[in-house]
Amino acid sequence: MPPTSCPVHRAPRRSRAMEAEGFAPCHAPVLQTKVFKYRIWDMDQKLLYLRNDQLVAGHLQGANAALEEKVFWVPNGSFTRARLPVILGIQNGTRCLASPTAPRPTLRLEDADIRTLPGAGEASAPFTFFRTYKDGLWRFESAANPGWYLCTSARAHEPLGLSRGPDATHVLDFYFQLC
Structure with a gap:
């Protein structure tokens, strides 16, 4: 050397x-960013999996259980730590959940390296979610769209999305477990 x-x-x-x-x-x-690998499922026991390039939630049993997507996340130090800001991705953190600012925000997967996004400052807002914890369940609020939360549909095998609050058609509460 x-x-x-x-x-x-x-x-x-x-x-x-x-x-x-x-x-x-x-x-x-x-900057070394530790990437965490977790399982995530909604309170109705629906797991996340990829279908037609969309992240969907459904009941996976038997051989289909192998379809479950693990969620990779990193903390985002560009935002107040007390809000527990994280960037969420799948496929080893090469595809990240994004919610660009909009009057009616949508959720999509974008090709991005989860390890570099925390260094992007305010530009990382569309990829950032604030975590809250209550009674064993987690919620994920969009940093770019305050008041909008990551959600699944009450029906199985529907795409992951964003909702303003829980109702008969949206589930906002998730279990989050280290792999």
Whole structure:
């Protein structure tokens, strides 16, 4: 391994001679974001799975249980920690849930690296959800669309979406378990 030099007061200029001598300037530390892997299901016991490029919730039994999508999440330090901000994704965090600001917001999957999104500041708002916990259940409120929560349909095998509140057609409460 070549030697490195890192003056505290200023970064040196690189030259070919320095590179030939094995001199390497120091770089800012890379932000390490720990990615967590969880199971998530709604209070009606519907699991999440991918169908036609949409995340849906349904009862999976037998061989179909293998279809369950695990949810990957990272904390998002761009928002107040007390609100428990997280970015949620599937497929090892390569596809993230997003809810861009809109009068009637929608939920979609976007190709994005879950590890880099927390460094995007306010631009990460569409990917961020605030977690709340009560009586063993979690809710996920959209940071970009306050008052709108991640939800499943009361009917099985319907797409995951957003709702303003629980009602006869939407389930907002989830179980969230570390894998």
